[in-house]
Amino acid sequence: MTTTTTAEPLLQVRNLQKHFPIKKSTLFGGQKQSVKAVDGVSFDVYPGESLGIVGESGCGKSTTGRMLLRLLEPTGGEVIYQGRDIAQISAGEMRMLRKDIQIVFQDPFASLNPRMRVRQIVEEPLMNFRICASRKEARQRAREILEQVGLGENHMERFPHEFSGGQRQRIGIARALASEPKLIIADEPVSALDVSIQAQVLNLMKSLQKEYGFSFVFISHDLSVVKHFCDRIGVMYLGKLVEVAEKKDLYAKPMHPYAQALLSAIPRTVPGSTKQRIVLQGDVPSPANPPAGCPFNPRCPAAFSDCTEIVPELISREGRQVACHLYPADDPQAGQQQPTAV
């Protein structure tokens, strides 16, 4: 599936921030500091597309995902859905809006209430969003949804702990699907699963997307999984997007040095492949104390003087967006915050 450049974005994210305050108590009172878990992220999600967000753990991708449903309150920026900033609407409106935006969590063991039966887990949103008028109807609908994710009638009265990890993730997907959402945030949906199960679950998600036409924001640290699943990919590093590109462009030629390093780390499927693996030096800096200039500069093999002083903007270039001083702007819109689709 490819995105159409002409379509209106389903969701627009602008300069989204999440700063967690940390207390640093000194002898002379507290000095207010914060961890910039997400520090000015902007992107669009189009109807029916799958946008991947990749990065190492701690880069802020999961935090970003949760702010899209306001499971976490953003500390800055906008999330515009259907013309409204969902960071600003009331809690009651937000609750009903969650019908349209759903989430599938990474850990299928932790994300299902251990005391509810599978049927109840799926029925609950059906009733709550008034998708079904009666218990009976909800039950029927839950059965259909569970069937779609490959679970039979005999599973309905069981508790989550009676299922395998892959089955539980199917339950999680069924639950997300129940409210007939337009967007599903999939936060590392398969990383907790055995490799042999991952493909089944991914295929299920893909086919469901084909059937219902919702969009995915697919959050993962695993580039090989994202490669199979997504249309576009954003690479995050230390709370910022450093590159956003069409999948084929990114995998063919990553521009940002961090993206290059990430891609080089993907295990080769072809034995004897000779591509040089880029090994990053040093650790990821603490988001509480990010380096000056480009956040990647301490580890960047190509860093030069500008990189330690000026924070690079995410600018459009060669049909993608990249935030790196190696690539000066090539069009008039350079330097603007507005990302554009290609």
Add this chain to the structure above:
Amino acid sequence: MAKFILRRLFHAVIVVFVISLLIFFSIRLTGDPVAVMFAAGEPSQQAIDNLTAELGLDQPIWVQYGIFLRDLITFDLGTSFRTGQSVSSMVAATIGPTTLLAAAGMAVAILIAFPVGIVSAVKRGTVLDFGGRMFSLIGISFPNFWLGIMLILIFAVMLGWFPASGYGTPQHFVLPAITLGLILSGILSRLVRSSMLEVLNQQYIATAHSKGLRSWVVIFRHGLRNALIPTVTFMGVQFGGLLAGTVIIEQVFSWPGLGRMIIDAINARDYPVVQGGVIVLALITVAVNLLVDLSYSILNPRIKAGGSDS
């Protein structure tokens, strides 16, 4: 399930045996009941020797224990030195008031501790949380003796709302149950708070929010029901403490209960009553813990009674 209960009953038998051994010998270390029976009577040595022989206390202690065990097997707890009543009938007369007091105290504790603990957890870090934590700290540190007297002074002497002491009508329950409940709710609300905090950080709570549920639905349907498991365990474990708490309350509020009976019996060296009372308490505690274990399987489907799965 039946196998599980059978195994627990077997445990109970062993517990009772061990308790019987411990209580039998330790109560005999507290002193001579005969001298106490004469405490106000100022007896001769001859009289003391005679009465000792009459009560069979001059026999070797192992013989006495043998007789005690033999009787115990036939559910005969013996006869009180002091009242001349069978210990079973004395226990039967006092266990009701104690159980009712404990239940009423527990009910008060639950009514107070759950709202306080839940609000504290949900509003973590706010003034409400601070207030809730202060409440539990005060509850934990208040001596229940003192609290009981204060409640009597305020609600009976000053306001005249409730009787100061005694047993019989529903009004008589109010002050003792509140005293016991307040003390217990201190520690219980702290536990509810920490259990709730742990549960509220679980991912399935985020899942529940994503279903667009109202906050209170999430807190109660998804949060509280899961936080109940450690709480119920705690209440089971605390049961012994609850009974100990009732002893003081029974004293302050002149409640004719089991705890007071045992304390009086210890002071009077009334061996059979101490032995019988403690063994019954042990049985109750074993039974309560069994019920708690059984209730897990209701509260938490992951735990099958019998413990094949954890």
Add this chain to the structure above:
Amino acid sequence: MSEKHTPLWRLLALGMAGTLALSACGNGDDGGNGSADGGEDIDEAEAEVDGRDNDLVIGVPLDVQDWDPIATFALAWSTQATSVFEGLVHRDLDLELQPGLAEDWEYHDDTTLEFQLREGVEFHNGEPFNADAVAYTFDRLLGEEGAQGPQQENYTAIEEVEVVDDYTVIFHLNTPDPVLLTNLSGYGGVIVPPEYMEEHGPEHFSENPVGTGPFEVTEYSRDNQTVLERNENYWDEDRIPELDTVTFRIIPEASTRLAELQTGGIDVMKEVEISQIGTVEDHDLLELDEVETPTVRALRFDVDREPVDDPRVREAINYAIDRNALIDDLRDGYGVPVASFQSELSFGFNPDLEPYPYDPDRARELIEEAGVEGEELDLYVPGDDGNAQEAVQAIAYFLEDVGLSVNIESAEQNTLNTELVPAGDAGHIHWFGWGGWTLDFHNTAWLLYSEGEFYNPSFADDQVQELLDAQRESVSEEEREEIFHELTEVLQELNPDAPLYADVYLYAINERVQNWQSPHDDRLQLEDVTVD
């Protein structure tokens, strides 16, 4: 200074009962004090009584536990049971012996005592009182059943009760017993109904007592309450009670008892604590009533131990203590200094004998003479008796003032009295209270000063023993009184103890109660009491 002396095993036993918080219970006296003081600030004069007409409610700290007269020595028993049971002899509120179920009696000789029984008396169940009932009562007391209780001991002088006719019995004694008549007025000497006892057995009787007294028990709930109703058929028409019912409520906590009195829950409070006096006195509707008792508090010496084996040291300690200060400062003046181990209520009390005066200089001289300055004495005190604790703190000060050093040790009261003291393990000095309930110095003196008795681990003196034996052989009041007076003088020279004061008991009474008379001996007699 005051170190808790609670043996580990005791804690163990308490812990077993799941009652580690017991200490709060045991120290109820102390605990109650503080809050009772707090009560003074509360200016509430409710104490109005609703829902009771001709009924009296009395709050008492302890329960009867076993109504069977052969089974108990508890003072709490006689508090209630005096209204229910009667003996052949009646001891009135002035402690005089009067005819009871016997109209008259006569000693034929020292060991033969004949009683003329009252006719037309019935037990509460309608059973007739007669010579058979008397014989049954004493056969039971002196036989197998009686041997299982502590009362038999007091009546061993009785060899046999002979039934002469329906209303005449003769007590044949194996030895003269000067206190027998007193003993027949209560406890083991009260008459029980033979048929009822035989039919229902003692276990039933112990909760469902039947006697001949002015009140009958209509409800008994252990550790909770007893309800007595007027005995309309009482044999003495002048003493048929005015009240319809009397309820005894068992309220162990003094503060709770006072609260019940303040709120009108009870009309009379037994055992008011010193710290509660102010609250009672400030209350418009409450009155305080004090009464002397035969209970005496004293310090006793273990005369086998150095340095208190030296009579001069014991004398010095007697001089060193300011008894009036103990009474005035610690007991609000409620107490009477005594010169011997008995109060003025006791037969044998010597009115000419003065207590030791407070003379610290004389004490210092004696200490110097004995050469024991600075020696440390262990002083044992019941840790669960707040009054005793306070008193020994003051006494330690007095003794240190005259050159001795004191180490206070606490032990639980029963342990101290029934184990440490008899075994001679209670240090150099121990605090000791003695009931003296026979109101005859014989019982006290014999058990405390006769060699080899349970409570007397070390004291022995030939002259004292001679006097003790002599009074025991005699039933002549004059002769015995003379012997006792001499005995008290000898004892004051030998100083086996330092008598301190006789207790004064305090009752608090709602003003609606009329004709209340607090008894010296805990035996409440309620026939004349009325309520407004």
